[in-house]
Amino acid sequence: MGRTVQRQLREGLARIDNSQLPGKLKMDGIANSYIRKWLGLPRCFSNVGLFGKNMLQLPLKSINLGYRQKKTHLLLELGETRDEAVKGAAVMVRTGRKWRAQYEVDQAVSRLQHKEILGRVQDSRAGLGWGQPVQFWSKATRDQRKAMVVEEVSQVEKDHYLVKSQLSFLIRETYDTLPCPRNLAQWFGSEGKCFLCSKDNAGLQHILSGCNISLTQGCFQWQHNQVLRKLAEYL
Ligand SMILES: [Zn+2]
Known part of the structure; x- marks a missing residue:
């Protein structure tokens, strides 16, 4: 039984690999439909509920988020390599048309530099200087910078789920289509x-x-x- 399942899984993954799907988004859709099925959730249960930071944060990560994190990491590894041969090869990191790794990394770096200009701001009622010390871009090491950029790119994706759920409520509230x-x-x-x-x-x-x-x-x-x-x- 176990072997059959393993064989089926291997065949299924190979078929997806050979299918030349236009993007990882389709994969995300397929995987999410199975996650809903395994958790016994209705089909209408949105991705916001699955991956968003809501009342109940599930220990799940979307393929989309994993894909973006890996591509960002790869771009940073290639960009900051000390190996002359790799540097000279000018490797292109291929992504989709909508999401481009180079553009996202540039944006993330720009946001991190902006955060440094703002400095440490108090975002709660706790006293001044309370909380974890903030890592600044200019003082970070190479490895820390990589981690900061990946985290910043991931945050955009996580915010996307949050904003979408708020927007959905706002629109349905405006047009009075909430289930009152x-x-x-x-x-x-x-x-x-x-x-x-x-x-x-x-x-x-x-x-x-x-x-x-x-x-x-x-x-x-x-x-x-x-x-x-x-x-x-x-x-
Ligand atoms: Zn009442």
Whole structure:
């Protein structure tokens, strides 16, 4: 049984290798569909939930992120090599059309240099100088610089998941297509009552800021504090 599975896996990977897929994104799609299947998640469960830094951060890394990290690492290795033969070979790191390793590395270096100009800023209510010391670009060694660039490139990909989920909420909230009781009643014919105060026809406004029970339970205060916490992370 074990051997059969191993053979099937090897054959499957070989087939993917020979298929000349236009990019790793298709691979990502295939792998993600199986991850959903193995975890017993619905097909509509988005990549944001799988790989994003949300309420529940799963110990998973997307193929896309791994691909970008490896390509960035390879570009840095080739660019900073001490071997004259490798330097003279002028090896091109091939990537897709949308994501280009050289451009991303340049951007990451520029951001790291900008961070150094900004210096160490306090991003929480903790006292001045509290927390881990910040590694600055100009004072970093070659290996540290490589690690910093790879981390910076990875952060862009991680932020992408975060921003997409926020944007999705914002758009659906603006056009009133979030699953509030009123919309659920319209879509599936369920009761359009608020789950807490049983108010009929409870829309998004009621859920977010108009429910009396939520007010007495302190839900709105919690919501308010969560927004402040997020703002404090970015400021
Ligand atoms: Zn209510």
